[in-house]
Amino acid sequence: MTVAIIDDDIVCTSRxxxxxxxxxxxxxxFTAINGLEYxxxxxxxxxxxDIALMDIGMRVMDGCAASFCSKLTQTHVKxxxxxxxxxxxxxxxxxxxxxxxxxxxxxADKVLPDALATVASGNHYFDSNLxxxxxxxxxxxxxxxxxNTFWNKPIEKTFNITKRERxxxxxxxxSLSYKEVAELMVIEEATAQQMYNRxxxxxxxRSVKDLATFxxxxxxxxxxxxxxxxxxxxxY
Numbered sequence: 382m383t384v385a386i387i388d389d390d391i392v393c394t395s396r397x398x399x400x401x402x403x404x405x406x407x408x409x410x411f412t413a414i415n416g417l418e419y420x421x422x423x424x425x426x427x428x429x430x431d432i433a434l435m436d437i438g439m440r441v442m443d444g445c446a447a448s449f450c451s452k453l454t455q456t457h458v459k460x461x462x463x464x465x466x467x468x469x470x471x472x473x474x475x476x477x478x479x480x481x482x483x484x485x486x487x488x489a490d491k492v493l494p495d496a497l498a499t500v501a502s503g504n505h506y507f508d509s510n511l512x513x514x515x516x517x518x519x520x521x522x523x524x525x526x527x528x529n530t531f532w533n534k535p536i537e538k539t540f541n542i543t544k545r546e547r548x549x550x551x552x553x554x555x556s557l558s559y560k561e562v563a564e565l566m567v568i569e570e571a572t573a574q575q576m577y578n579r580x581x582x583x584x585x586x587r588s589v590k591d592l593a594t595f596x597x598x599x600x601x602x603x604x605x606x607x608x609x610x611x612x613x614x615x616x617y
Contacts, residue, residue: 382501383410385430387419387447388463389439393486397434397463400490407497415439416447417557420565423451429458432497434484437464437475437605445478446555449603452479452532453548459500463489467514472507476528478603482506531600540601541583547601549576554593554602 384407388394394412401407410430413419416439423429433451437444448460461482462475472483481500484492485508492508499506507521537547545566552562553573563573577589586592596602 382406382432382497383408383428383430384497385410385419385422385433386412386463387414387416387433387439387444388412388436389414390436393436397489397493400493404494404497416442416444416450417561419447420450423455423458424565424567429455432459432461432500434463435460435480437462437466442555442557443605445475445603445605446551448475448478448480450548450551453544453551461496461500461506467511469516469520472511473524473527476505476524477531479528479532483511484508485510534600536601540599542580546576546580549573550580550592550596551602553577553589554596555604 384401386394386397386401386409388397398409398412401409410428411422411426413422416435419433419435420442433448435444435448444462444464448462451458451460459482460480461484462472462480463484463486464475465486466472466475467485475483482496482505484496484506488510492510496506496508505521505525507516536542537544542550549562549566552565553559557565559573559577560570563570566573568576577592581587581592584592584595586595593602597604597607
């Protein structure tokens with residue numbers, strides 16, 4: 382089993398590396414300090430990790446945006462949200478971004494082996510320590526149903542966009558430059574601009590800011606700040 386660690390906390394990454402290296406069946410493929418570096422390394426490597434341990438609150442590109450974009454292109458990579466958050470709405474929104482498991486950093490060494498094995502087998506994982514915060518099996522089921530309903534929506538058909546255009550929207554709605562978006566999509570920067578012009582015309586949008594707002598409000602893009610500040614009133 383190969384694992385990638387995406388975290389901007391060097392101390393946490395070092396600690397997690399130590400734990401993972403002690404497991405007999407785990408190889409750490411790479412580490413990244415934010416979502417952009419993670420996506421760049423996914424593109425550069427000929428192989429991708431089986432599982433990504435994804436911090437949520439990171440600069441440049443946060444874990445929600447990176448998980449969402451990763452699931453649009455690398456559906457086979459399992460993602461575990463690896464964070465200090467433990468609020469129900471935040472956990473639900475992490476899963477909506479496409480993660481397959483949720484592990485709290487506090488006492489993570491006690492649950493990581495089970496978490497890795499569970500998501501590797503194709504199942505969802507919730508940190509067992511969450512039960513001490515009052516979480517129930519019914520809440521877990523509701524979160525998974527919420528995730529499945531969201532990801533089964535015919536987004537491309539609804540908004541008359543292609544899969545490539547959907548990826549562009551998700552990337553362009555972050556703080557990434559067009560140059561960075563173009564590099565991730567392996568296209569020329571001018572082509573990225575043309576893609577924006579085409580999408581803006583389809584969706585009747587006037588600016589990049591309008592695109593980001595529209596995308597976040599309609600589930601075409603994900604960002605931690607938006608999700609966690611609007612978690613109880615999302616339209617999707």
